Amino acid sequence: MKRVRLIIFNAALGPLDYSVPDDMAVEYGSVVVAPLGPRQIIGIVWEEDRLPGESVAASKLRPIFELLPIPPLRAELRRLIEWTADYYCAPLAAVARMVLSSGGAMRGPTTMTEYRLSGSEPERMTPQRAVAMDALQGEQATIRELTELASVSDGVLRGLVNQGVLEPVEVNIDRPYPQAQADYDEPQLSGDQNTVASRIVAVLEAREFVPFLLDGVTGSGKTETYFEPVAAALRGNRQVLVLLPEIALTEAFLKRFESRFGAAPIVWHSSLKSTERRRAWRAIASGEAQVVVGARSALFLPYASLGLIIVDEAHEISFKQDEGVRYNARDVAVMRARFEKIPVVLASATPALESLQMAESGVYERLELPSRFGGATLPAITTLNLTENPPERGRWLAPELVEALQDRLTKNEQSLLFLNRRGYAPLTLCRHCGHRFQCPNCTAWLVEHRFTSRLACHHCGYDAVLPDACPDCGEADSLVACGPGVERIADEVKEILPEARIAVATSDTLNTPEKAAEFVAQAEGKAIDVIVGTQLVTKGFHFPDLTLVGVVDADLGLEGGDLRAAERTYQQIAQVAGRAGRGSKPGEVLIQTRHPKAPVIAALEAGDRDAFYAAETEARRSAGAPPFGRWAAIIVSSEDENEAKEAARAIGGTRPNIRDVMILGPAPAPMALLRGRYRYRLLINARRSAQVQDIIRKWLDTLDFPRGVRVSVDIDPYSFV
Template identity: 75%
Template sequence: MRRIRLLVLNAALGVLDYRVPDGMAVEHGSVVVAPLGPRQVTGIVWEEERLPGESVPEAKLRPILSVLPVRPLHAQLRRLIEWTADYYCASMSSVARMVLASGGALKGGVTVTEYRLTGTQPDRMTPQRKQALEKLVDRQGTIRELAAIAGVSDGVLRGLVSQGVLEPEEVDADRPYPRAQPDHAEPVLSPQQAEVADELVRAVEAEDFAPILLDGVTGSGKTETYFEPVAAAIRAGRQVLVLLPEIALTENFLRRFEDRFGVVPVLWHSSLKSSERRRAWRAIARAPEEGGAQVVVGARSALFLPYANLGLIVVDEAHEISFKQDDGVRYNARDVAVMRGHFERIPVVLASATPALESLHMAETGTYRKLDLPSRFGGATLPTIRLLDLTEEPPERGRWLAPTLAHELFARMERGEQTLLFLNRRGYAPLTLCRNCGYRFQCKQCSAWLVEHRFSHRLACHHCGHEEPTPEACPECGEKDSLVPCGPGVERVADEVREIAPEARIAVATSDTLNTPARAAEFVAMAESGAIDVIVGTQLVTKGFHFPDLTLVGVVDADLGLEGGDLRAAERVYQQIAQVAGRAGRASKPGEVLIQTRHPEAPVIAALAEGDRDAFYAAELEARRHANAPPFGRWAAIIVSSEDEKEARLAAARIGDARPRLDDIMILGPAPAPLAQLRGRYRYRLLINAKRTAALQDAIRDWLGPLELPRGVRVGIDIDPYSFV
């Protein structure tokens, strides 16, 4: 090719035309560096006919500067970029940036310095040095990696380097990862599991697109079952991607993976160091027979990596809303995973005990194939469920646990069993006010209350991250000892457990306390060893964990998720409580679930009590059919924001006045968003309800494209929204 069209990784620049210098070879998908004025920009060579814009005359073309030393992005990945940008009304440049997510990976091969013991003893032995020498036998790695293994500071190891106790060695930064062994420890599956696993293996061997919904009750062994098609893909020399919704689940999953395949998989998530991301990215871009990555376990962004030979995608806990990205490109990883499977012609497994209504509907209509695991593994039974009507059995004044729940908690402790108390509210209290003047602590950047965190002695906004120390006196009236917490968070429930059971060993499990894989691993180890009596946690503990001695689950406030304007509230509450209930009785000991509620008659609460998932889903589907809501209709949101409230309001009104008048699309708003201010920006929302057959994205682009708005105004488009704040 002598002239090329370049997708530049800058949405403001769009598409640019360049010339290829003599002697330089490029192809579609090549990643290149090109001049732009005095700067240099990175771009991807694209098919000219697939990108908009008029061609630049030959005489005006500037030559590209170089081709980066990475393999060209293959056509299937380029089609995924195009589809994602089109469906979610995003720029192709923004999607492409997620593909080229590691700048270091684009620079070619490099070496890193690692260290290992020489056998020499240090001049002076200290407890830290002794610990390092004991734990680093037969170990090699960077100073930071070895320090983490040894549990000492970097300075301790650097002192050992200076004395010749550790010696350096230059190694290839792209060295291959250890190879997974598909026959390392083949499990003994139940007849149900074996039947489903065989079906999944056949889907992998067919090497064709096959969206599969793996619907298994909690504790049915879905992970062990889908490990078998993973093994089949490894044997065939294909790559596997497993998506997990939470980083806190990673360590637990990695241990199970290592037990099955002998090594840990390649990881991809936001907490990786830049060197780790670089190594993973380049391994993923190589086929397994070339020493490339075999199995990748990652967060939603792992979907856009340049796999060399992808053969299977598994989306674990596929119902989870954390698969939906709420800023930037607002994509849903569950749906994009299915589309990547479509372009790659490979099977995609959506695994869940509480599938999304949309996924169930796709299975009912035959678009997805549905495989069931209806019973728990190893003879374990599903827990019994009881409702505690708080209008008839209220907690004692100033407390949040009903007497029956507190009594059952004591009974479990006496038997050496564990209890999980679930409340999806972080911190100590959602609101702090002054009893003297009524002052309420509110975020200065958001229209939200500051949440008190007593463990860290701070007030925090869970929307923008603002934090401030908890004051001793009211900032409004100056009165001391007048600040009162209102409502419970998990820390307050944990304090109540300490009051009624001082001897209880308590762990608080939230995204604040388990914010790294190492902390999550420590929590799991303590729970499995019996070092914890009571776990108090948020939605983080509703999935993925298996504690054999956990026999009681208490849902502190089942009605909490039904409040507010969430259009999927009932489904979300059902999923959360059903998932947390599934933590009880997963081994030989029977489990029990106590659900505290003030509305036992609510359909979702009644369905949970009766264990009738199918009846709840059928009723919810019928309600959505009447409302033309997903999966029967389509939703989209337009979010207008500005740092100036008047500017945001006028811009939203202007957008509303320009709305199209279409028979198959209804547009509501604009109205102030429920969270009217976020990170210092005032927000207005419009909600779109469209028929399934409507050309929704085209209508939005035709509507918003011609509008010229002030520079301070941002307009966000959210297709298939999950957040309504």
């Protein structure tokens, strides 16, 4: 190849042509360093006929500087990058950038210097040094990463290095990982589990693309079942990717994996240190990595020999990315499996309606685990009508639920209270003048967090100290917390059951895999009597002595106009209900609601999932909503409100008039101000036959916007704020 076309990581420029020096051998997928003006940039060699662009005369081409020492991106991955960019209306370079997500991995084998506490004391102990030394116990990382861990300045740590309190350690970044063994501890599977596992193994060994929907009730042993095809992939020296929806689930999963295969899998998520990220990336690209467990971004890693993809809790909305490239990892996983010609397993006790419809139409193959493993039974579900039997004044738990909590504590059994609302209270106001605490950057109330005595925005991260007096009228002791969050429910349980050991499980309290692992160990060791948690506790956890689940407010998810509200509410409550009675003791679920006759609540109480999904399917069909129609959104934002409004009006004013396509808006987004940017939305509803992406691209390509305006496209949106 004497000339090449590169994807470069500058979406504004598009692909560029370069010449190849005589002593350099490149191929499609090679990653290279090339000049761009006075700078050096990274680019990926791509098939010229797949990238539109004007051909430049050979005499004008600048030569590539360097071929980076990593394997070329395989054709299957290049096709996935193209498909993702095309389907989600994203720049090709933005998708390709996700593949090369570890800059350090682009260079060859190397060592680096990390630092750890040496055991020595500094000559002079300052408050900042004391904080740093306390925070860094047992840690080893680069100075930059240690400053983040300790929340101190770089200078504080440099001073500790100079005094020998932090010692340097030379680290071989690319040291090999322990190898998993397919036959380390083989379990005894039930008949249903064996049937399901054998079918997936047969497809894996035949090297065929088959998308499976593994539909199993909570506690049916889906994880142990799909571990068998994982073992088959290990025997065939092929790589496996397991996608999990939450980092907090990772440690519990790793523990189960290690006990089955004798070694932990490789982990991939945003909390990895740069050295861990580089080591994992290179092991995946070389083929050394056997099994990768990760968040959605693990889907775009350059696997050398991928043989199986598993998407656990495949219904989870956290698989949909809402910023940057707005892709759904569940759907992209199916497409990656298709390009790789391998099986993909979507595992869930409450599948997305879209997945069920794909199974009904024969696109996905449905595999069922209809009963719990080991003879455990599904819990009994009862609704508590709060309009007829409300909680005591100033409290949030109905008398029947309080009695059930007391009964479980007497029996030395565990209980779980579910409320999908973090913090102490969702709104704080002044009883004297009515002032409400609002985020300065978002259209959202500040949430009181009593554990930290702060008011916080759950959208942008802004927080402030909870004042003693109203900032508006100056009245002292006038601030009132309105409504409950999990912290307030935990306080109520403490009043009712003062002897109970209570744990609050949210993304605030379990914000690292290590904290999640500690929580699981305490729950499994029966050091916790009552768990109070958000959606984080609805999935993945298995506590044999947990026999009571109380849903504090089943109506909460039905508010706010979310087009998938009923389905999401059903999934969350069914999942959290599935935490009860997973061992030998029977479980009970009490659902507090003011609308016991609402279809979703009635279906939960009756345990009639099929009836709920049938009704929801017909409602979607009549509304032309997914999976029977297409949705897309155009989001316009700017720090200048008038600029955002005018850009949105320009888009609305040039809307195409196309049959089978309805365009609504522009209108201010429900979250009209988010992270300091004013936002407007347009919603597109179209028949399945409409080429929505082509329509949007042609529509927006005719328009120019001021530099401060961002216009993003969300195909198949899950968030409507």
